[in-house]
Amino acid sequence: xxxxxxxFVHFLAVAVLASVLPVVLQSPILAAEVLIFSLxxxxxxxxxxxxxxxxxxxxxxxxxxxxxxxxSAIHWQSSMLPALMLALLTGGVLAVVIGYLxxxxxxIYFVMLTLAFGQLGYFIAxxxxxxxxxxxxxxxxxxxxxxxxxxxxxxxxxxxxFYGWVAxxxxxxxxxxxxxxxxxxxxxxxxxxxxEQRAIAIGYQVRFYKIAxxxxxxxxxxxxxxxxxxxxxxxxxxxxxxxxSEVIIFMCVLGGLGSLYGSIxxxxxxxxxxxxxxxxxxxxxxLLGLLLIFVMLFARGGLWLGLKLLWQGVNNRNGxxxxxxxxHD
Amino acid sequence: MNIYLFEVMNGxxxxxxxxxxxxxxxxxxxxxxxxxxxxxALYAVGAFLCFQxxxxxxxxxxxxxxxxxxxGLLALVLERSLIRHLYSFDHxxxxxxxxxxxxxxREVILLxxxxxxxxxxxxxxxxxxxIMGDFVYPYYRMFVIAVTAIVGxxxxxxxxxxxxxxxxxxxxxxxxxxTLLGLNSNLLFSATFVLGAALAGLGGALISPIRGADAxxxxxxLGIAFVVVVIGGxxxxxxxxxxxxxxxxxxxxxxxxxPEGTNIMIYAVMAMIILLRPNGLFGRT
Amino acid sequence: xxEPILEVKGLSKRYGDFYANRDIDLIVMADTVHAVIGPxxxxxxxxxxCLAGAVATSEGQIVFEENEITGAAEHARPALGIGRSFQINxxxxxxxxxxxxxxxxxxxxxxxxLVFWHPVPHDCPDxxxxxxxxxxxxxxxxxxxxxxxxxxxxxxxxxxxxxLMARPRLLLLDEPTSGMxxxxxxxxxSLIKSLRQICTILxxxxxxxxxxEVCDRVTVLQNGEVIADGTPxxxxxxxxxxxxxxxxxx
Numbered sequence: 001x002x003x004x005x006x007x008f009v010h011f012l013a014v015a016v017l018a019s020v021l022p023v024v025l026q027s028p029i030l031a032a033e034v035l036i037f038s039l040x041x042x043x044x045x046x047x048x049x050x051x052x053x054x055x056x057x058x059x060x061x062x063x064x065x066x067x068x069x070x071x072s073a074i075h076w077q078s079s080m081l082p083a084l085m086l087a088l089l090t091g092g093v094l095a096v097v098i099g100y101l102x103x104x105x106x107x108i109y110f111v112m113l114t115l116a117f118g119q120l121g122y123f124i125a126x127x128x129x130x131x132x133x134x135x136x137x138x139x140x141x142x143x144x145x146x147x148x149x150x151x152x153x154x155x156x157x158x159x160x161x162f163y164g165w166v167a168x169x170x171x172x173x174x175x176x177x178x179x180x181x182x183x184x185x186x187x188x189x190x191x192x193x194x195x196e197q198r199a200i201a202i203g204y205q206v207r208f209y210k211i212a213x214x215x216x217x218x219x220x221x222x223x224x225x226x227x228x229x230x231x232x233x234x235x236x237x238x239x240x241x242x243x244x245s246e247v248i249i250f251m252c253v254l255g256g257l258g259s260l261y262g263s264i265x266x267x268x269x270x271x272x273x274x275x276x277x278x279x280x281x282x283x284x285x286x287l288l289g290l291l292l293i294f295v296m297l298f299a300r301g302g303l304w305l306g307l308k309l310l311w312q313g314v315n316n317r318n319g320x321x322x323x324x325x326x327x328h329d
Numbered sequence: 330m331n332i333y334l335f336e337v338m339n340g341x342x343x344x345x346x347x348x349x350x351x352x353x354x355x356x357x358x359x360x361x362x363x364x365x366x367x368x369x370a371l372y373a374v375g376a377f378l379c380f381q382x383x384x385x386x387x388x389x390x391x392x393x394x395x396x397x398x399x400x401g402l403l404a405l406v407l408e409r410s411l412i413r414h415l416y417s418f419d420h421x422x423x424x425x426x427x428x429x430x431x432x433x434x435r436e437v438i439l440l441x442x443x444x445x446x447x448x449x450x451x452x453x454x455x456x457x458x459x460i461m462g463d464f465v466y467p468y469y470r471m472f473v474i475a476v477t478a479i480v481g482x483x484x485x486x487x488x489x490x491x492x493x494x495x496x497x498x499x500x501x502x503x504x505x506x507x508t509l510l511g512l513n514s515n516l517l518f519s520a521t522f523v524l525g526a527a528l529a530g531l532g533g534a535l536i537s538p539i540r541g542a543d544a545x546x547x548x549x550x551l552g553i554a555f556v557v558v559v560i561g562g563x564x565x566x567x568x569x570x571x572x573x574x575x576x577x578x579x580x581x582x583x584x585x586x587x588p589e590g591t592n593i594m595i596y597a598v599m600a601m602i603i604l605l606r607p608n609g610l611f612g613r614t
Numbered sequence: 615x616x617e618p619i620l621e622v623k624g625l626s627k628r629y630g631d632f633y634a635n636r637d638i639d640l641i642v643m644a645d646t647v648h649a650v651i652g653p654x655x656x657x658x659x660x661x662x663x664c665l666a667g668a669v670a671t672s673e674g675q676i677v678f679e680e681n682e683i684t685g686a687a688e689h690a691r692p693a694l695g696i697g698r699s700f701q702i703n704x705x706x707x708x709x710x711x712x713x714x715x716x717x718x719x720x721x722x723x724x725x726x727x728l729v730f731w732h733p734v735p736h737d738c739p740d741x742x743x744x745x746x747x748x749x750x751x752x753x754x755x756x757x758x759x760x761x762x763x764x765x766x767x768x769x770x771x772x773x774x775x776x777x778l779m780a781r782p783r784l785l786l787l788d789e790p791t792s793g794m795x796x797x798x799x800x801x802x803x804s805l806i807k808s809l810r811q812i813c814t815i816l817x818x819x820x821x822x823x824x825x826x827e828v829c830d831r832v833t834v835l836q837n838g839e840v841i842a843d844g845t846p847x848x849x850x851x852x853x854x855x856x857x858x859x860x861x862x863x864x
Binding site: 004007176179180182183184185186187188190191194195197198199200201202203204205206209212216 | 666668687688689690691692693698700704705706707708709713716717718720721722724726727728729730731732733734776779780
């Protein structure tokens with residue numbers, strides 16, 4: 001059994017990160033985007049990095065979350081919490097259904113099933129113009145106010161206020177999911193990833209666990225989609241297309257499989273790179289492709305592993321310097 | 330009636346292009362258990378090389394013949410340097426790495442040829458339309474059907490009648506068979522990969538006078554090719570032909586009355602087939 | 615008093631027209647060590663997989679402790695009291711030895727694996743049990759090493775240890791010494807001898823020394839059928855068995 005880092009350490013780490021991020025990036029909007037896509041990448045990581053399932057239709061949960069939250073904000077003027085709750089519920093239910101069907105097949109067939117369901121979602125959203133706005137997407141999505149029981153409602157129209165809310169949701173989700181991957185359930189997922197046959201032989205009903213992890217993945221991805229729509233005041237059709245599924249996978253893989261922090265790094269690097277590079281050198285995706293090949297071949301730990309090694313290297317050197325100083329004394 | 334005939338002919342022409350894409354994908358999968366998400370990028374490379382050769386030489390035929398050969402060479406380099414090390418990996422890893430390759434190829438295409446799709450015109454002799462009574466059909470599309478039919482037949486003859494073909498069939502039905510028969514699997518795998526890639530390149534070159542050469546054309550074609558392969562049964566060459574015809578005809582015929590619904594039907598059918606008949610409609614149960 | 619713990623009645627396993635097992639009858643008495651032997655391709659592994667639930671039985675019955683379990687799911691069998699090991703090491707390679715064992719213990723109680731709101735406790739009963747098993751295997755000092763870093767022999771022992779975590783009353787061992795060096799085999803023999811105090815063992819084995827030293831009873835398969843059944847000394851003198859193994863060293 002591995003010793004887990006205490007949960008408050010994780011809490012502190014992401015709390016510090018979430019406070020520093022918008023200052024460093026000098027933009028609450030970009031910072032919110034990073035946190036939101038971190039959640040989506042984490043949703044993918046639960047499946048790919050922790051359970052060994054490559055999902056090619058994550059955009060379906062992301063898009064569904066965006067549509068449901070937007071629709072409830074537009075038509076029912078619902079406040080923030082109910083809107084997000086509805087999105088979570090939709091994501092969870094969709095994920096259970098799609099998970100239940102997809103895990104009946106393995107390898108490429110599993111991937112093709114998730115792809116097919118994702119594409120079905122896309123074309124249905126495209127056709128259902130009356131509900132989703134079709135190609136134009138849902139315009140003028142209001143940022144629902146935060147209405148907590150007896151407290152006065154807080155408007156989130158200000159970008160900094162909205163970032164604060166996104167950061168709170170992010171920290172809560174991250175800490176809960178870090179706890180999940182450290183939990184007994186998380187250990188079962190690891191065993192499935194490493195050796196599914198043995199996991200069954202020692203008594204785990206693997207299908208059930210896979211559906212459970214799908215549910216968590218769908219929930220957190222839909223949550224991300226819902227907040228993304230509120231951030232943009234807009235739920236575009238592209239939220240649910242295959243490119244979004246791919247981008248989520250890229251973030252997850254580049255950041256590092258099997259580490260929630262990796263997903264933050266992956267989402268951050270991807271979004272910041274596309275922000276900075278797409279004007280200077282529109283062909284930056286060339287580097288992304290090369291990096292993807294490199295990570296999959298030689299460094300499954302991704303950028304997060306790279307950062308860790310760098311940190312250890314620096315520490316070791318400092319340690320050595322200290323030792324040398326000591327020996328001089 | 331004639332409008333239907335027109336759509337049927339279009340469906341067949343489209344299906345034949347899909348067949349070229351899917352045949353390579355399915356043979357490579359059957360033989361090496363390798364999932365190649367970069368297959369669509371090779372198809373796009375075929376289209377651009379065809380464009381470039383025509384641009385330099387002014388000769389369409391040269392483009393059509395040389396482009397697939399060059400794609401085959403590119404595939405040979407890729408296979409020898411990188412892809413052969415991936416055969417033993419699990420599918421998710423293969424998929425992610427070949428997506429990386431696809432991105433690299435696509436961006437290189439954009440670097441060389443820019444973001445504006447390149448138009449290509451068919452040669453003089455094939456431009457214009459054929460008129461038979463009140464049935465009107467472009468010559469070039471007739472040509473596409475004829476060429477792919479001949480290529481398909483040649484491939485089929487190779488698979489059925491030559492030693493190389495017997496090895497490929499043995500290998501794609503049971504990849505262990507190759508080693509059991511004591512064949513040089515390295516060479517066979519390279520040859521299969523190159524053949525599959527060249528077919529995709531030919532598909533790209535052939536379709537370029539109809540759709541132009543577009544760096545993003547590979548992604549759509551890849552999606553369809555996977556649907557075709559799933560319908561026909563992964564690893565089955567005749568299945569790829571049948572699946573391609575089904576998809577081409579469904580797409581072309583439904584374009585008349587419910588064009589938006591076509592994709593829904595295609596993906597719904599794909600999901601149902603994987604769930605209910607994972608060996609494909611034409612595969613063994 | 616000795617009673618049968620496992621009864622296999624008329625078990626057949628078909629793949630298309632091919633019978634991997636045909637009409638097999640087998641009785642394993644409680645508190646014995648029972649071996650299934652046979653030349654390569656005799657159907658030993660297929661029989662084993664039917665007993666463990668890894669493949670579905672085509673015909674016949676499997677009765678365990680007087681309950682029919684023919685159709686029981688593979689993942690349900692450890693909880694029924696049947697543990698199995700694999701011929702080719704099948705571990706969780708990147709997890710620690712202790713975690714490999716703990717996971718096998720946790721699996722017995724499905725509710726425990728569903729807990730997602732708190733970390734794996736350091737003092738859970740499965741961890742204690744895992745330490746006990748490690749002690750029995752003589753591998754305490756390896757508890758925190760990753761499984762893939764162990765030697766082949768140690769991995770073979772861990773393989774058996776994972777099956778033991780189910781506290782099985784019937785332990786199925788698929789060639790426990792396969793791939794092991796001669797030096798490691800005595801360790802397995804003494805482990806099996808010590809295990810017979812706590813459970814019944816059914817094993818597939820090629821190592822004749824092991825079979826004759828620790829087994830009470832031997833069943834011989836050939837071409838998917840039982841051709842002999844008896845004590846080790848009866849089997850070694852059996853003419854049918856001798857001819858079945860002609861060309862192979864028994």
